[in-house]
């Protein structure tokens with residue numbers, strides 16, 4: 001399944017893609033779910049029922065009003081527009097990204113022995129095709145980070161590495177936009193990682209059955225058509241199963257929790273010379289097999 005959240009002016013709705021069409025899942029099932037979070041929280045039996053019903057949709061059903069509408073980037077929101085908790089993120093989880101940072105900081109090139117975690121505020125989440133306001137009175141160093149995002153489906157505590165992937169509902173694309181001046185000024189990364197609009201997510205959540213195992217897939221980011229990041233999720237130092245297992249030792253993971261699994265090398269801060277986003281720039285953030293987000297940077301209106 002390729003789930004998405006869309007809005008045609010009557011509030012967010014849950015859909016799933018079939019070719020170029022969006023099938024409304026609430027209509028398809030008769031009485032909801034109307035949000036991805038509601039579906040995830042309903043549990044695996046409900047996911048299976050939705051997938052089975054979805055598979056029964058015939059071409060002749062595709063002209064039923066309210067059930068089907070054409071895919072249009074303008075109506076697509078983040079799959080979970082307001083998560084229940086902060087987005088949990090991995091820092092320095094690809095060796096070459098760790099190394100580009102270590103070299104720039106003049107630090108030891110020995111990679112971290114344990115995953116680095118931080119979070120992004122729920123209010124940072126924005127749509128996969130939304131404009132992103134850049135307020136240059138707040139940051140002059142806004143940077144990009146393509147990442148594979150995962151959504152927890154089945155919660156748990158002390159999840160073993162062997163069963164960790166059974167807890168995943170699906171995967172999405174995240175751009176962990178980072179205000180580098182704030183990130184490093186405040187020591188804790190939370191503020192610099194949490195600017196409004198700094199977490200574009202989407203365009204879809206793809207269930208694991210539609211993606212390869214192991215999940216070694218290309219991820220890329222382009223700015224104005226120029227490739228800045230180009231790597232493969234198989235290059236993570238702490239893989240997805242390790243992340244889920246390691247964090248759940250300490251805290252309970254719940255359905256709908258979002259983990260952003262880290263970015264590869266090629267961020268602007270460590271380019272020579274450093275490069276940051278400016279109004280008019282267009283970022284394309286891609287994870288192969290999931291999709292491409294396109295976000296334009298615009299100047300924030302000044303009061």
Ligand code: MG
Nearest residue numbers: 145176262263
């Ligand atoms: Mg990141």
